Amino acid sequence: MRTKFSDKGWTASSINRLLKKFRDTDTMDRRQGGGRPRSGLTDENIDQVNNMVLSQEDQPRTHSTVRDISWKTGIPKSSVVRIIRKDLQLKCFKRRTALLVSYF
Numbered sequence: 001m002r003t004k005f006s007d008k009g010w011t012a013s014s015i016n017r018l019l020k021k022f023r024d025t026d027t028m029d030r031r032q033g034g035g036r037p038r039s040g041l042t043d044e045n046i047d048q049v050n051n052m053v054l055s056q057e058d059q060p061r062t063h064s065t066v067r068d069i070s071w072k073t074g075i076p077k078s079s080v081v082r083i084i085r086k087d088l089q090l091k092c093f094k095r096r097t098a099l100l101v102s103y104f
Contacts, residue, residue: 040079041087048073049083053090066092 022028052069066084070077084090 040075041083045073045075045079046083046087049075049080050088053084053088065094 018028049069052064052072066077066080070080081092084092
């Protein structure tokens, strides 16, 4: 098989590993639950971030930044952003000051 697909760069050990996996499981799909567990994305953390983000809708000018939410909940900023984007399907905006440009 290596000679037939020589342009792929496969090694004998990788082919043997794939064949063993196929013999054991009858499929070439990834094993369910393989990899590192997602510890930051628990239902409790998603609920905490959801409550903090949605509490701002009814009260104007009471926004919390990702940094504030992270500090108050103890969840890393990257996990807060991931929860807001992927689980809540919202967008994070960073407040920026507008530049005033004069064309005189």
